[in-house]
Amino acid sequence: EIVLTQSPGTLSLSPGERATLSCRASQSVTSSYLAWYQQKPGQAPRLLIYGASNRATGIPDRFSGSGSGTDFTLTISRLEPEDFAVYCCQQYGGSPPITFGQGTRLEIK
Amino acid sequence: EVQLLESGGGLVQPGGSLRLSCAASGFTFSNYAMSWVRQAPGKGLEWVAAISGSGGSAYYVDSVKGRFTISRDNSKNTLFLQMNSLRIEDTAVYFCAKSGVGPTLSHFFDYWGQGTLLTVSS
Numbered sequence: 001e002i003v004l005t006q007s008p009g010t011l012s013l014s015p016g017e018r019a020t021l022s023c024r025a026s027q028s029v030t031s032s033y034l035a036w037y038q039q040k041p042g043q044a045p046r047l048l049i050y051g052a053s054n055r056a057t058g059i060p061d062r063f064s065g066s067g068s069g070t071d072f073t074l075t076i077s078r079l080e081p082e083d084f085a086v087y088c089c090q091q092y093g094g095s096p097p098i099t100f101g102q103g104t105r106l107e108i109k
Numbered sequence: 110e111v112q113l114l115e116s117g118g119g120l121v122q123p124g125g126s127l128r129l130s131c132a133a134s135g136f137t138f139s140n141y142a143m144s145w146v147r148q149a150p151g152k153g154l155e156w157v158a159a160i161s162g163s164g165g166s167a168y169y170v171d172s173v174k175g176r177f178t179i180s181r182d183n184s185k186n187t188l189f190l191q192m193n194s195l196r197i198e199d200t201a202v203y204f205c206a207k208s209g210v211g212p213t214l215s216h217f218f219d220y221w222g223q224g225t226l227l228t229v230s231s
Contacts, residue, residue: 033215033217035217035218037218043223044222044223045204045218045221046221047209047217047218050209050217056209056219057219088153088154090156090218092210092215092216092217093215095215096168096214096215097168098156098159098215098216100156101153102153
């Protein structure tokens with residue numbers, strides 16, 4: 001089973017700043033099968049990025065994903081007020097089990 | 110428009126059983142694998158089970174193997190999760206989620222339902 005570790009646990013930034021979130025895998029993720037989700041309180045997760053770097057439909061271009069192997073990054077270039085939420089990575093490489101990271105809380109400074 | 114609507118959650122005693130349903134619309138249901146993902150109160154997401162588009166293959170997280178069964182009725186565009194021998198640690202919001210990559214078991218999730226709450230307590 002691939003374990004995903006996200007850092008930092010909490011990130012405090014101001015609107016307009018750049019956010020960099022990390023997701024590290026315990027072993028290489030097959031074919032960069034890594035996704036990122038945004039979740040706000042009381043809501044279902046929302047797909048942001050799949051295949052490590054592909055934006056999902058309707059996702060603003062301030063969101064970008066990068067990385068391969070065991071190290072992946074989600075970058076939000078200029079934070080908007082609606083971007084403050086919890087962000088979670090997920091790997092889906094090869095056979096199940098599918099696993100998620102524990103999440104990074106992005107809060108307003 | 111893709112819609113996923115879960116139902117069937119509630120309060121169950123430890124050792125009890127419950128069946129969750131997820132009604133899907135807005136896409137060709139049988140072409141896509143589906144999963145159940147849960148989130149315990151204040152915790153992160155945990156994938157629970159996945160089923161292939163045809164329903165012929167399924168996979169489970171170790172903690173629910175032998176207790177939970179995922180199934181689907183492609184004629185009714187509905188996904189199910191039969192949960193037996195429930196434990197307190199199964200308490201969570203259960204989401205059904207659609208595969209973004211087609212019928213294969215391992216996938217990311219491009220659409221999610223709003224979730225249904227299962228509480229296991231005496």
